[in-house]
Amino acid sequence: MNALDYLILIGTLLGIAAYGMWRTRGRRDLRGYLSGDGTAGWFGIGLSVIATQASATTFLSTPGQGYQGGLGFVQNYFGGPFAMILIAAVFLPIFRRLKVLTAYEYLGQRFDRKTRLLAAGIFLTQRGLGAALTIYAPAIVLSGVFGWPLNLTIVCTGLVCVAYTVAGGSDAVRLTQQWQLGVIFAAMAAAFFLLLARLPAGLGDTFALAGAFNKLQAVDLSTDAGHVLRERYTFWSGTLGGFFLALAYFGTDQSQVQRYLGGASLRESRLGLIFHAVCKIPMQFFILLLGVLLFVFYQFEPAPLLFARTSQERLAQLAPPEKLKKVEADFTAAQAAQTRELQAWLAARKSNDTTAAQAALAAAQAAHDRGEAARKDATELLKATKPPTTASEADNVFITFILHYLPHGLIGLLVAAFFAAALNSKAAELSALASCSTVDFWRPFFASGANDAHSVLVSKGFTVFWGAVAIAAALGANLVENIVQAANIVGSLFYGPVLGLFLLAFFTKRVGGTAAFWGAVAAQATVLALYWAGEHYAAWKIGYLWFNLIGPMLCVGFSLLLQAAQGFAPRQTEEKT
Amino acid sequence: MPSPSPEPNDDDPGVPLFRSWCGVYAFVVACFTVTVGLLAWLTFSSR
Numbered sequence: 335m336n337a338l339d340y341l342i343l344i345g346t347l348l349g350i351a352a353y354g355m356w357r358t359r360g361r362r363d364l365r366g367y368l369s370g371d372g373t374a375g376w377f378g379i380g381l382s383v384i385a386t387q388a389s390a391t392t393f394l395s396t397p398g399q400g401y402q403g404g405l406g407f408v409q410n411y412f413g414g415p416f417a418m419i420l421i422a423a424v425f426l427p428i429f430r431r432l433k434v435l436t437a438y439e440y441l442g443q444r445f446d447r448k449t450r451l452l453a454a455g456i457f458l459t460q461r462g463l464g465a466a467l468t469i470y471a472p473a474i475v476l477s478g479v480f481g482w483p484l485n486l487t488i489v490c491t492g493l494v495c496v497a498y499t500v501a502g503g504s505d506a507v508r509l510t511q512q513w514q515l516g517v518i519f520a521a522m523a524a525a526f527f528l529l530l531a532r533l534p535a536g537l538g539d540t541f542a543l544a545g546a547f548n549k550l551q552a553v554d555l556s557t558d559a560g561h562v563l564r565e566r567y568t569f570w571s572g573t574l575g576g577f578f579l580a581l582a583y584f585g586t587d588q589s590q591v592q593r594y595l596g597g598a599s600l601r602e603s604r605l606g607l608i609f610h611a612v613c614k615i616p617m618q619f620f621i622l623l624l625g626v627l628l629f630v631f632y633q634f635e636p637a638p639l640l641f642a643r644t645s646q647e648r649l650a651q652l653a654p655p656e657k658l659k660k661v662e663a664d665f666t667a668a669q670a671a672q673t674r675e676l677q678a679w680l681a682a683r684k685s686n687d688t689t690a691a692q693a694a695l696a697a698a699q700a701a702h703d704r705g706e707a708a709r710k711d712a713t714e715l716l717k718a719t720k721p722p723t724t725a726s727e728a729d730n731v732f733i734t735f736i737l738h739y740l741p742h743g744l745i746g747l748l749v750a751a752f753f754a755a756a757l758n759s760k761a762a763e764l765s766a767l768a769s770c771s772t773v774d775f776w777r778p779f780f781a782s783g784a785n786d787a788h789s790v791l792v793s794k795g796f797t798v799f800w801g802a803v804a805i806a807a808a809l810g811a812n813l814v815e816n817i818v819q820a821a822n823i824v825g826s827l828f829y830g831p832v833l834g835l836f837l838l839a840f841f842t843k844r845v846g847g848t849a850a851f852w853g854a855v856a857a858q859a860t861v862l863a864l865y866w867a868g869e870h871y872a873a874w875k876i877g878y879l880w881f882n883l884i885g886p887m888l889c890v891g892f893s894l895l896l897q898a899a900q901g902f903a904p905r906q907t908e909e910k911t
Numbered sequence: 912m913p914s915p916s917p918e919p920n921d922d923d924p925g926v927p928l929f930r931s932w933c934g935v936y937a938f939v940v941a942c943f944t945v946t947v948g949l950l951a952w953l954t955f956s957s958r
Contacts, residue, residue, distance in 0.1 A: 415942070418939070419939055542957075550957035552951070608939060611942075619946075
């Protein structure tokens with residue numbers, strides 16, 4: 335990055351943050367601070383919902399998923415549109431009619447205080463963990479590539495975010511998200527078209543090559559039960575598990591509920607959700623396709639042995655020189671052979687020589703496998719040096735391409751886009767964590783009669799508190815999974831039982847608070863036990879998306895059983911909040 | 912405790928082009944079907 339890139343990076347981020355703070359200056363009432371001033375239109379809500387979900391990991395790590403595993407990850411989002419329909423039709427009208435500030439306030443009205451606190455507590459726990467991840471994820475990639483100190487990157491990102499979330503509340507988050515998303519889409523589109531322009535093969539050849547390397551397997555319709563249960567992404571797990579994941583995330587996670595509760599009317603909020611339902615899968619497809627195109631690009635262009643700069647430097651300094659030299663020689667030879675064979679493949683396709691094309695492609699694939707084996711050896715050498723935390727190789731692919739092949743100015747804009755995405759989702763999370771802490775815990779227990787100005791002040795205090803917790807947790811984090819997957823796994827483990835509570839609240843009339851509470855506790859314990867068993871015993875392994883289905887089913891089942899044991903008496907009227 | 916129901920609030924004038932919200936939801940399902948159909952075509956044509 336040169337001076338122009340830094341100027342664009344800092345100017346973009348500070349400009350957007352200042353805009354959010356200026357537009358929402360002087361806000362004093364609690365509802366306005368936590369939910370917005372109730373003037374948001376559908377487009378703003380839709381963008382805000384997309385921006386809250388799409389953290390930096392979406393734009394940094396998802397192309398890496400495409401590069402490594404192809405388009406299959408898009409199935410993760412197949413259940414989303416159906417979840418959005420259910421939320422728009424059922425959840426949203428109820429939330430709006432009851433004028434709740436947090437989704438868990440509704441559980442307090444429908445069941446009792448302990449059930450509300452349980453759901454709010456699970457949200458604070460899992461979102462607190464997730465909040466650390468949204469700072470940590472981009473910081474580790476960007477610090478790895480640029481050589482910035484990791485801890486300094488985490489602290490600076492966290493502080494900027496806390497500053498404008500504290501200053502402006504929910505509306506500042508929404509207003510800045512729109513501009514940030516504009517920067518992100520502009521930068522990603524520019525990167526996409528520049529990559530297309532730099533591809534050495536035509537579009538038909540590019541797709542043929544991607545297909546030959548199994549990168550275009552977007553839909554897995556296999557009906558083999560074992561395969562469907564264990565494979566991470568299939569049409570069935572993506573549609574069913576993804577439906578429950580999206581239902582839980584958009585319908586019960588305060589960071590999302592807060593985004594659409596601020597709509598000017600029910601219609602605007604609903605259309606915002608519909609906008610997301612229609613746009614999300616195509617958006618994820620194009621981001622994954624970017625990764626697939628990167629894969630093809632690096633089959634023709636020289637790729638580094640390891641993508642992360644810090645990993646390369648560490649390898650050069652600490653790995654045994656003889657072993658490293660051999661790995662590098664193997665890798666270079668494999669790459670040269672692969673490029674040579676692929677040029678022969680292109681020439682054979684041009685002259686319609688099918689036999690020669692097949693032979694060249696098979697030789698290129700063999701060379702590719704030798705190159706990947708050399709990369710694996712390099713990773714083993716790196717592991718032997720006991721490195722501090724590094725992001726997975728795939729997470730570094732896109733940013734490495736940006737730095738080596740895109741013009742200055744655009745590099746600054748793209749790095750600004752990654753930070754903007756990190757700030758987007760981080761700010762929404764902090765705002766939601768502060769809302770939940772204030773409305774569900776602090777006000778009922780410590781200040782039921784407090785005025786709005788005082789509550790806003792407390793909410794700002796909680797924003798700072800959760801910002802500090804997230805920064806501290808990010809400083810101590812250690813990840814081995816692909817980042818975007820790690821975020822989804824954490825969500826899948828905790829969302830199910832909370833979603834079960836909401837489903838009980840919406841669709842049953844005679845289950846009381848005590849049965850719902852203990853049903854949710856038992857369901858959460860069972861989900862965690864199943865995940866632990868899967869991690870330790872292969873026979874118990876279940877694709878994580880299925881936990882989004884198992885969790886609510888267990889919660890609903892346990893609660894109904896408990897209520898049946900008590901007898902389906904009239905609805906409980908114990909301690910309501 | 913108000914009884915939960917999926918009935919919309921009175922601040923919902925509907926969406927032009929669609930007769931009701933059911934039409935909007937049918938539109939979403941149609942978009943999903945077309946998108947997944949295209950992805951399935953891409954999958955099977957690349958094998």
